[in-house]
Amino acid sequence: xxxxxxxxxxxxxxxxxxxxxxxxxxxxxxxxxxxxxxxxxxxxxxxxxxxxxxxxxxxxxxxxxxxxxxxxxxxxxxxxxxxxxxxxxxxxxxxxxxxxxxxxxxxxxxxxxxxxxxxxxxxxxxxxxxxxxxxxxxxxxxxxxxxxxxxxxxxxxxxxxxxxxxxxxxxxxxxxxxxxxxxxxxxxxxxxxxxxxxxxxxxxxxxxxxxxxxxxxxxxxxxxxxxxxxxxxxxxxxxxxxxxxxxxxxxxxxxxxxxxxxxxxxxxxxxxxxxxxxxxxxxxxxxxxxxxxxxxxxxxxxxxxxxxxxxxxxxxxxxxxxxxxxxxxxxxx
Amino acid sequence: xxxxxxxxxxxxxxxxxxxxxxxxxxxxxxxxxxxxxxxxxxxxxxxxxxxxxxxxxxxxxxxxxxxxxxxxxxxxxxxxxxxxxxxxxxxxxxxxxxxxxxxxxxxxxxxxxxxxxxxxxxxxxxxxxxxxxxxxxxxxxxxxxxxxxxxxxxxxxxxxxxxxxxxxxxxxxxxxxxxxxxxxxxxxxxxxxxxxxxxxxxxxxxxxxxxxxxxxxxxxxxxxxxxxxxxxxxxxxxxxxxxxxxxxxxxxxxxxxxxxxxxxxxxxxxxxxxxxxxxxxxxxxxxxxxxxxxxxx
Numbered sequence: 001x002x003x004x005x006x007x008x009x010x011x012x013x014x015x016x017x018x019x020x021x022x023x024x025x026x027x028x029x030x031x032x033x034x035x036x037x038x039x040x041x042x043x044x045x046x047x048x049x050x051x052x053x054x055x056x057x058x059x060x061x062x063x064x065x066x067x068x069x070x071x072x073x074x075x076x077x078x079x080x081x082x083x084x085x086x087x088x089x090x091x092x093x094x095x096x097x098x099x100x101x102x103x104x105x106x107x108x109x110x111x112x113x114x115x116x117x118x119x120x121x122x123x124x125x126x127x128x129x130x131x132x133x134x135x136x137x138x139x140x141x142x143x144x145x146x147x148x149x150x151x152x153x154x155x156x157x158x159x160x161x162x163x164x165x166x167x168x169x170x171x172x173x174x175x176x177x178x179x180x181x182x183x184x185x186x187x188x189x190x191x192x193x194x195x196x197x198x199x200x201x202x203x204x205x206x207x208x209x210x211x212x213x214x215x216x217x218x219x220x221x222x223x224x225x226x227x228x229x230x231x232x233x234x235x236x237x238x239x240x241x242x243x244x245x246x247x248x249x250x251x252x253x254x255x256x257x258x259x260x261x262x263x264x265x266x267x268x269x270x271x272x273x274x275x276x277x278x279x280x281x282x283x284x285x286x287x288x289x290x291x292x293x294x295x296x297x298x299x300x301x302x303x304x305x306x307x308x309x310x311x312x313x314x315x316x317x318x319x320x321x322x323x324x325x326x327x328x329x330x331x332x333x
Numbered sequence: 334x335x336x337x338x339x340x341x342x343x344x345x346x347x348x349x350x351x352x353x354x355x356x357x358x359x360x361x362x363x364x365x366x367x368x369x370x371x372x373x374x375x376x377x378x379x380x381x382x383x384x385x386x387x388x389x390x391x392x393x394x395x396x397x398x399x400x401x402x403x404x405x406x407x408x409x410x411x412x413x414x415x416x417x418x419x420x421x422x423x424x425x426x427x428x429x430x431x432x433x434x435x436x437x438x439x440x441x442x443x444x445x446x447x448x449x450x451x452x453x454x455x456x457x458x459x460x461x462x463x464x465x466x467x468x469x470x471x472x473x474x475x476x477x478x479x480x481x482x483x484x485x486x487x488x489x490x491x492x493x494x495x496x497x498x499x500x501x502x503x504x505x506x507x508x509x510x511x512x513x514x515x516x517x518x519x520x521x522x523x524x525x526x527x528x529x530x531x532x533x534x535x536x537x538x539x540x541x542x543x544x545x546x547x548x549x550x551x552x553x554x555x556x557x558x559x560x561x562x563x564x565x566x567x568x569x570x571x572x573x574x575x576x577x578x579x580x581x582x583x584x585x586x587x588x589x590x591x592x593x594x595x596x597x598x599x600x601x602x603x604x605x606x607x608x609x610x611x612x613x614x615x616x617x618x619x620x621x622x623x624x625x626x627x628x629x630x
Contacts, residue, residue, distance in 0.1 A: 099456045127429055333517070
């Protein structure tokens with residue numbers, strides 16, 4: 001099987017929306033910092049997870065549990081408890097980043113299927129094969145930093161399945177190797193499961209425009225006709241040598257619909273849609289478009305063309321209303 | 334507790350690099366990390382040049398460690414990595430898990446670099462079992478977390494702490510220096526050479542915030558744990574890593590030597606040669622850009 005569609009489930013309603021609209025698998029997290037979307041009001045307790053599993057399994061779909069933050073010594077047992085719960089609940093796989101936690105999972109739950117999270121920062125087949133040899137990972141999610149030929153080279157040199165991000169928020173940094181949010185706020189995806197946490201965001205109307213701040217640091221200032229986006233640190237405007245611009249990345253998101261035939265050709269096992277923090281309506285719409293697109297590629301990759309309607313629908317949902325092929329397309333770098 | 338010179342994170346001319354390490358041979362550091370760990374396009378010194386430098390520094394009595402590239406993207410990156418591992422003359426610092434695989438397969442002891450994301454003793458034990466003899470916590474790790482980790486750390490592995498310099502915070506496929514000059518990364522014209530301490534990024538109200546260094550993003554503030562030496566000693570830290578800067582590095586090293594020796598005024602002497610405002614928030618479990626228990630730098 002190739003090009004499995006893996007969709008985000010930030011809640012039970014989103015999970016059902018993803019399943020109903022054609023996701024092959026959904027991924028979820030528990031309601032704490034054991035996953036990289038530890039946002040207030042998001043995610044699942046055990047009872048909800050069990051209900052989600054039942055809903056998906058009854059319809060022949062799979063559920064993956066993201067446990068992809070790095071446990072710290074004081075709270076190690078929270079992560080091992082989550083791995084135990086995943087096994088107990090019958091999760092189809094857990095998505096891990098931490099080598100110590102992988103060792104625990106292999107030792108205590110040898111039948112539990114392991115995926116290497118994007119937070120594990122594996123960008124070469126040597127790194128992917130390390131996790132495969134030592135912990136038997138079945139799949140690796142690659143950071144959004146490789147060009148498609150580089151991805152192909154990884155696929156060729158490993159037995160592990162390779163999953164790529166296809167759509168949604170774009171991390172311009174190697175996932176798992178970005179401390180910008182913790183530098184600014186004290187909390188990062190690695191340690192706290194959040195990037196640019198909402199509680200550190202401040203908005204203020206000033207005579208020079210609407211200001212967004214993160215823990216007091218000015219990320220951007222918007223003119224009257226400018227649309228203000230969520231203040232993700234790397235998508236702010238800053239001054240470098242007297243110029244003010246998006247010094248790291250524009251507020252844009254990833255959309256790789258155009259690359260689907262090539263992804264199929266090189267043997268990508270699964271496409272991940274980002275966005276557990278987005279609404280159920282968003283999940284439904286994105287899943288629907290990607291289901292149709294993947295079905296079309298499977299039918300005939302040679303004649304595949306994303307329809308204008310799909311692209312229009314996805315553009316409407318994109319952050320900043322624009323999208324990019326990101327690093328898959330080398331000139332972006 | 335001794336001093337380590339971290340790998341050079343910037344791109345300098347060949348002459349400047351050779352002059353820098355020529356001086357470093359006489360500094361009171363026990364250990365020098367060599368090699369290109371940031372960007373594979375930086376080629377003024379190639380691996381044979383680094384190895385020649387390594388021989389010279391070893392002859393001067395320094396322990397030499399070769400530090401590997403943090404972001405591996407291409408087959409040619411892997412080729413360089415394999416050469417470093419197979420050379421065998423010097424210890425190697427693994428900065429990603431592909432290097433860990435190659436080093437453990439080769440059966441040689443190695444250093445687990447700060448980007449391996451060791452946040453707990455269980456992961457440290459995985460590395461120790463594979464042959465790691467020294468490790469560095471992530472630069473964001475606090476004193477309290479490190480103390481808790483070390484209580485259950487495997488025996489026989491030394492800890493080195495990043496104690497001085499701009500903090501390496503993030504790595505990307507994109508080159509932000511090339512982006513600043515509107516150049517594609519593949520034709521960056523090596524503009525990093527014009528910025529021996531990186532390119533300063535500030536907020537729109539002029540507050541220093543970050544430093545662009547090619548594909549790496551650093552803090553604008555300079556991490557400085559010179560005042561924490563008693564606490565570091567109490568934790569049993571073996572070594573303090575000092576990260577190279579283009580000017581006054583010898584004086585920075587000297588200040589740390591004096592502080593280790595308990596001499597007065599070392600912190601003040603260091604403050605005079607720092608290339609930016611001090612930060613130490615991470616050590617105290619707060620936002621990295623904070624300093625002295627309070628405000629952003």
